[in-house]
Amino acid sequence: xxxxxxxxxxxxxxxxxxxxxCFGLTKGLAKRDVDVTFVVPKxxxxxxxxxxxxxxxxxxxxxxxxxEYKEFWSHIKYMEVGSNIIPxxxxxxxxxxxxxxxxxxxxxxxxxxSKHYEFxxxxxLNLMEEVARFALIASGLAAKENFDxxxxxxxxxxxxxxxxxxxxxxxxxxxxxxxxxxxxxxxVNQQVYDIEREGMMEADKVITVxxxxxxxxINKYGxxxDKVITVxxxxxxTMLKDAKNIKKPYKEKLVTFLGRITLQKGPEYFIEAAYxxxxxxxxxxxxxxxxxxxxxxxxxxxxxxxIADKFHFTGFxxxxxxxxxxxxxxxxxxxxxxxxxxxVPLEAMRSSVPVVISKQSGVAExxxxxxxxxxxxxxxMADAIYGLLHYKGISTMFQKLGKKEVExxxxxxxxxxxxxxxxxxx
Amino acid sequence: xxxxxxxxxxHQPYRLxxxxxxxxxxxxxxxxxxxxxxxxxxxxxxxxxPMNALLLDLINEYGSAFKVSFSISGVALDQFxxxxxxxxxxxxxxxxxxNVEFLAETxxxxxxxxKSREEFEKQVKIQSDKIKQxxxxxxxxxxxxxxxxxxxxxxxxxxxxxxxxxxxGAKHVLGWRSPNYAYTNAINPKLKLLLKNxxxxxxxxxxxxxxxxxxxxxxxxxxxxWLNNIDQKEEVVNLFMDYETFGEHQWEETGIFNFMRAxxxxxxxxxxxxxxxxxxxxxxxxxVGPIHVPVPISWADEERDLTxxxxxxxxxxxxxxxxxxxxxxxNCGDEQIQRDWLLLQTSDxxxxxxxxxxxxxxxxxxxxxxxxxxxxxxxxxNVLSDFIIRVDTICGSPKDDRKDIKEMAEKLMxxxxxxxxxxxxxSKKKVKKTIDQGKNIxxxxxxxxxxxxxxxxxxxxxxxxxxxxxxDASTEVKEKVxxxxxxxxxQTYDELQQNLKTIKKADIKKYQKAVEEKxxxxxxx
Numbered sequence: 001x002x003x004x005x006x007x008x009x010x011x012x013x014x015x016x017x018x019x020x021x022c023f024g025l026t027k028g029l030a031k032r033d034v035d036v037t038f039v040v041p042k043x044x045x046x047x048x049x050x051x052x053x054x055x056x057x058x059x060x061x062x063x064x065x066x067x068e069y070k071e072f073w074s075h076i077k078y079m080e081v082g083s084n085i086i087p088x089x090x091x092x093x094x095x096x097x098x099x100x101x102x103x104x105x106x107x108x109x110x111x112x113x114s115k116h117y118e119f120x121x122x123x124x125l126n127l128m129e130e131v132a133r134f135a136l137i138a139s140g141l142a143a144k145e146n147f148d149x150x151x152x153x154x155x156x157x158x159x160x161x162x163x164x165x166x167x168x169x170x171x172x173x174x175x176x177x178x179x180x181x182x183x184x185x186x187x188v189n190q191q192v193y194d195i196e197r198e199g200m201m202e203a204d205k206v207i208t209v210x211x212x213x214x215x216x217x218i219n220k221y222g223x224x225x226d227k228v229i230t231v232x233x234x235x236x237x238t239m240l241k242d243a244k245n246i247k248k249p250y251k252e253k254l255v256t257f258l259g260r261i262t263l264q265k266g267p268e269y270f271i272e273a274a275y276x277x278x279x280x281x282x283x284x285x286x287x288x289x290x291x292x293x294x295x296x297x298x299x300x301x302x303x304x305x306x307i308a309d310k311f312h313f314t315g316f317x318x319x320x321x322x323x324x325x326x327x328x329x330x331x332x333x334x335x336x337x338x339x340x341x342x343x344v345p346l347e348a349m350r351s352s353v354p355v356v357i358s359k360q361s362g363v364a365e366x367x368x369x370x371x372x373x374x375x376x377x378x379x380x381m382a383d384a385i386y387g388l389l390h391y392k393g394i395s396t397m398f399q400k401l402g403k404k405e406v407e408x409x410x411x412x413x414x415x416x417x418x419x420x421x422x423x424x425x426x
Numbered sequence: 427x428x429x430x431x432x433x434x435x436x437h438q439p440y441r442l443x444x445x446x447x448x449x450x451x452x453x454x455x456x457x458x459x460x461x462x463x464x465x466x467x468x469x470x471x472x473x474x475x476p477m478n479a480l481l482l483d484l485i486n487e488y489g490s491a492f493k494v495s496f497s498i499s500g501v502a503l504d505q506f507x508x509x510x511x512x513x514x515x516x517x518x519x520x521x522x523x524x525n526v527e528f529l530a531e532t533x534x535x536x537x538x539x540x541k542s543r544e545e546f547e548k549q550v551k552i553q554s555d556k557i558k559q560x561x562x563x564x565x566x567x568x569x570x571x572x573x574x575x576x577x578x579x580x581x582x583x584x585x586x587x588x589x590x591x592x593x594x595g596a597k598h599v600l601g602w603r604s605p606n607y608a609y610t611n612a613i614n615p616k617l618k619l620l621l622k623n624x625x626x627x628x629x630x631x632x633x634x635x636x637x638x639x640x641x642x643x644x645x646x647x648x649x650x651x652w653l654n655n656i657d658q659k660e661e662v663v664n665l666f667m668d669y670e671t672f673g674e675h676q677w678e679e680t681g682i683f684n685f686m687r688a689x690x691x692x693x694x695x696x697x698x699x700x701x702x703x704x705x706x707x708x709x710x711x712x713x714v715g716p717i718h719v720p721v722p723i724s725w726a727d728e729e730r731d732l733t734x735x736x737x738x739x740x741x742x743x744x745x746x747x748x749x750x751x752x753x754x755x756x757n758c759g760d761e762q763i764q765r766d767w768l769l770l771q772t773s774d775x776x777x778x779x780x781x782x783x784x785x786x787x788x789x790x791x792x793x794x795x796x797x798x799x800x801x802x803x804x805x806x807x808n809v810l811s812d813f814i815i816r817v818d819t820i821c822g823s824p825k826d827d828r829k830d831i832k833e834m835a836e837k838l839m840x841x842x843x844x845x846x847x848x849x850x851x852x853s854k855k856k857v858k859k860t861i862d863q864g865k866n867i868x869x870x871x872x873x874x875x876x877x878x879x880x881x882x883x884x885x886x887x888x889x890x891x892x893x894x895x896x897x898d899a900s901t902e903v904k905e906k907v908x909x910x911x912x913x914x915x916x917q918t919y920d921e922l923q924q925n926l927k928t929i930k931k932a933d934i935k936k937y938q939k940a941v942e943e944k945x946x947x948x949x950x951x
Contacts, residue, residue: 249451250815287447299800303739308807309747309814314447315804324448 001422002035004147004164006138006157009040018177020343021209022153024236028415034422037145039160041134128191135159142168149173149422155180155192158199171204171425178209179216182338185263197221204425207418209233209341210362231418232366233341234411235350246327252285252310253330253389256353258322258344261292266335266358266375271298273333273381275305277389284310284389289325291316326351330395331388335375336361345370349406354398356384366409369402429662429702429710430653430693431620433569433592434669436474436498437535438466438505439774441795445805450812456766458795463509465793470510473673478516480672480683484690485525492690493525493701496669497569500533500553501772503560514560521561527703530554530565530588536771537735539570539579540722541749544756547586549768566590567704571773573622573666573725574732577718580611580619588617590708592666595621596723596730606660608711612718618708619717622666622725626652631667635680643681646688650696662707663699666725727782735776740803745776747810751817758821766813770806778802867945869895869938873902879948880910887944889915893922895937897929 005026009019026036138160142150150172152161158174165172180188180196200206200221206228208214214230217223248254255274259265267288274286288298288311295313302311317325326332332348332355339361346363348355349370357364358375371384388395443458484492498517506514520526532538532549533556539546550568558564568588570579575593583591595605605621629649633639641648653663668675676682693699702710726734736745748770755767779799796802872880884892884907896904911919 289447296798296800299803300739303743303803306743306746308743308803309811312447312450312808312811313804321448 001033001149001419001426002147003029003037003422004142004145004150004170005036005038006134006150006152006160006164007038007040008154008156018154020236021177021233021341024234024411025415025418027236028234028411028413029418031412032415032419034415034419037147039138039141041130131156131159131195135163139163139167142170148426151175151418151422152199152203153177155196155199158195158202161199162202165202172202173205173207173421173425174199174203175207176200176209176213176217176340178340179213179220181216181220182213182264182340185338193221197223200227203227205229205421207231207421210365212338212360212362212365213340229417229421231414231421232362232409233343234409234414235343235346235406236411237407246324248328250285252283254328255284255286255331255333255385255389256289256325256329256348257287257333257335258289258317258325258348259334259336261288261290261295261298263294264336264338265290265292266337267292267294267298268301269335269375269378269381270333271301271305271311272378273335273385274311275307276378276382277386278307278310281386281389282310286311287314287325287329288312289314289317289322322347323351326353329353331356331385333381333385334358334361334363335373335381337375339363346406346409349398349402352399352403354388354395354402356381356388367405369398369405428658428660428699429707430699431662431664431702431704431707432494433529433664433666433704434494434496435569435572435667436496436502436669438462438469438499438502439535439772440501440505440769441465441793442775442805442809445808445812447808450808451815452812454762454766454812454816456809456813457769461795462505466505466509469670469674470506470513472678473670474510474513475516476678476683477669477672477686478513478520480687481526482516482520482523484687485520485523488690488694490525491694491700493527493703493706495527495529495567495703496520497529497531498557499531499535500556501535501769503556518561521563525703527567527705528557528561528563528565529567529569529592529704530557531569532571534768534772535571535774536768537571537574537745537773537776538771539574539582540732540736541745542752543582545749545752546582549771550586552768567592567708572734574722575619575719575724576722577612577720579722580617580719581613584611584614584617590618590620590704592620592664592704593622593719594666594723594725594730595624595664598730599717599719599723604657604660605664606656606662608662608708608713609715609717610713612716615713615716618711618713620662620664620704620707621717622664624725626663627665627667630665630682630685631671631675634671634676634682634685644685646685646692647696649685649689650692653693653699654697661711662702733782734780735773738779738781738799740779740781740799741776744779744803744806744810747807747814751814754817754821758817760820763817763820770810770813775802775806779806867942869942870900870903872941872945873900873906875906877906877910880907882948883941883945884911884915886948887941889918890922891937891940893919894926894929894934895941897926897934898931899938 005022007018007022009022022038026038029036134157138157142164147168147170150161150164150168150170151174152158152172153175154177161172161174164170176196180192200217200223204227206217206223208217208228208230210232211230214228217228218225255277257265257267257270259267261267270286270288274284277284278286286307299313302308302313314321314325326348329348329351330353332345332353334342334345334355334357336342336358337360339358341362342357343363345355345357345361345367349367354370355367356371356373357367359372360375364370364372371388373380373384388398440457441462442456445453445456481494496517503514506517521528530550531553532546533552534549536549538549554565566588567590568583568586569592570583573592573594575591580591591611600621605623609619609621611617611619626649629641629644629652633641634644636642656663672682672686690701693701722732723730724732724734726732736742751767755763758764778794778796779802781799794802796805872883875883889911892907896907899907908916908919
């Protein structure tokens with residue numbers, strides 16, 4: 001079976017969970033004998049900026065020349081489309097495809113448009129234009145390539161998927177990693193919403209990363225429930241670094257929040273819960289790792305509550321420091337208001353850190369060894385954290401069993417479900 | 427003759443290094459040695475050294491007619507000693523001229539006057555000793571950090587023996603009155619106050635190089651004209667400013683040095699002013715009345731209040747958390763703790779956390795190591811968190827005392843419980859032993875029994891049988907039993923004793939056995 005897959009990013013150039021998930025899924029599919037042609041637009045030169053702007057624990061670079069990827073690359077055809085290029089020139093000129101084949105040492109170094117190159121940023125004003133251009137290129141590709149099914153990840157690639165379907169007549173699967181409601185709360189961008197909806201209407205099947213997302217797709221986009229199938233994300237264990245063994249230099253227990261400090265992640269609920277706990281037990285420290293548009297407001301809140309000697313901020317953390325924080329942590333909390341899946345708690349569990357997660361996260365549907373609370377339930381969150389800090393019975397159990405549980409979440413199992421979806425439409 | 431009183435504030439804080447969350451509990455070096463030495467060197471070359479040389483020239487030229495005063499914070503003095511000893515030498519030369527007065531303040535340019543009298547007095551003492559050590563004179567005039575003043579602060583200063591204090595001639599405090607007189611503290615009239623003429627001071631300190639200013643460029647001629655415009659009855663013009671004005675806030679290219687070089691000559695030739703130090707002015711002038719300042723004022727910003735350092739949540743949290751340590755640190759003998767405690771109190775740390783939008787925001791940016799007040803807050807709190815851990819471990823604290831007492835109490839309880847447990851165990855053993863003994867008790871064992879037990883026994887057995895059983899018993903047994911008989915039994919016993927002449931040995935044995943059985947029965951109960 002051969003799949004034409006459209007994504008927006010691919011490791012190591014990833015801005016969030018999407019790239020990691022795409023990579024994990026393609027690896028899983030490779031193991032299930034599905035051949036994938038993976039097409040991504042490439043924003044040349046923006047890598048550094050992304051690393052600075054974005055906070056995500058999954059942003060771990062890896063080396064694709066590793067031996068273990070040989071098998072992977074024998075099934076995967078990787079294509080880049082230079083899309084972030086100045087407008088008003090014939091799109092055909094910008095199509096650049098090359099086959100990545102590091103296994104045999106072949107290299108492709110062409111960048112024919114370096115003269116015209118002008119960076120517009122991944123989420124620039126020209127984004128819609130780029131989405132449209134990407135679709136144009138996709139239809140060209142679809143005519144040339146040989147495949148059985150089209151698979152498009154997230155709204156940015158849906159126009160491409162639809163175009164490919166129209167040119168080739170092959171079935172289309174769209175994969176919802178996040179909805180506009182997750183990203184923007186109730187203030188949705190109508191344009192994005194429309195693209196998402198059109199993609200799902202045109203698709204033969206819709207894959208959602210959790211039942212939470214599935215419900216949103218059905219209720220807020222009016223998609224036929226029979227078309228929507230949940231395939232939970234898994235964990236790519238090669239992407240996660242081993243936990244460090246660092247001893248905390250103070251006696252207090254450490255409770256950690258790690259993620260972008262934005263509305264979606266619910267940082268303010270974590271602070272209120274921390275305040276409640278500190279009233280009862282001063283021997284706890286809290287750390288909020290990450291950065292985002294709500295950071296300054298959170299700092300002010302902590303100062304206002306007069307807990308800043310026990311509530312710390314780290315700013316944006318890079319890969320190694322993420323592991324360092326986990327190894328120091330006694331409890332990890334993800335109070336997300338809306339989280340289609342949420343991979344960070346899994347990384348915490350893998351480092352033997354017990355976790356408290358909000359029920360409004362997709363990952364809550366698959367985890368057993370985690371305490372689950374409503375993001376708005378500050379008392380409940382405080383209770384859960386306090387319990388994990390003080391009642392050894394549950395924390396040791398979570399440490400042991402949580403790690404095992406995460407190791408059981410394998411992409412090849414998720415890939416099997418995705419393959420079944422493919423088979424249902426061919 | 428009227429006076430011009432120049433006072434310059436010289437201060438450089440020990441700036442904090444970029445101290446990360448991961449450093450808490452691990453690293454205890456808080457200060458950015460590199461940038462502190464770099465900044466000190468730069469200001470020394472652009473400002474302190476050339477301006478000191480200029481002042482010394484003027485003193486040499488005009489003799490006792492030209493005088494100025496300085497308040498050099500202790501942290502600046504220590505950084506001179508560390509990073510720019512040539513600056514310290516040049517200040518010493520100015521001191522030797524006798525035309526320069528050095529004022530007292532808090533060692534670390536702190537806000538302690540607002541928080542703790544004890545800590546404030548301690549820091550003033552450290553600073554005063556330092557001035558004496560470097561410049562050979564004990565200061566008699568006081569200038570609090572950033573001219574911060576209130577009635578209360580004034581009385582504290584007066585109580586410490588200072589006769590004169592400098593502060594801001596804030597409009598909202600003076601009202602219609604002029605800053606160009608001496609005033610007194612509202613509570614203690616012995617403390618004289620000299621008030622900054624902020625109009626003329628800020629003309630030099632802030633507006634000198636502002637080309638948008640209508641009076642630009644400012645010349646010594648123009649400035650002396652303004653001085654002459656002041657009513658003849660007004661006695662003193664207090665020109666108080668940052669020393670960094672000369673060469674740092676106002677670069678050499680603006681002509682600020684030339685202005686200062688020309689000013690004294692112009693004053694002497696075209697006015698009836700002379701230059702005096704604050705203590706001279708205070709000595710000669712008769713105060714015109716008290717100034718009421720119930721709420722602290724300062725020389726900062728348009729508001730002339732404390733909002734540059736305190737008032738927003740960031741500042742108040744950091745400030746209150748820091749000073750909550752005072753009681754623990756007070757009796758702490760650790761030198762490094764004491765040093766860091768002083769340096770963390772430096773007002774600049776709180777100044778960097780200010781979120782106000784200032785008309786004079788430029789000055790706020792001056793050598794500010796942080797991009798935003800939030801960065802400043804986080805960095806300070808990280809350092810403070812580590813410092814709190816150190817204070818808690820190194821210094822004996824009330825909290826620790828409580829903990830100790832609690833620990834002692836717990837230990838005592840444990841010991842008591844232990845002792846009780848042992849006692850119970852040993853009594854159990856005893857009881858068991860007694861019961862075991864009871865199982866093979868012999869008639870002769872009666873001699874070891876308690877009187878209570880004997881009394882019980884006597885009640886249980888027939889007195890006739892007992893008498894027979896006692897017939898050939900040992901005297902010890904007899905002595906034990908007989909006194910324990912009640913009156914009636916005793917009578918019976920005595921009678922029987924007389925009548926029993928010959929009794930079969932077997933009978934005696936038989937009755938002794940009976941008593942033994944009775945005893946065993948009793949023990950089982």
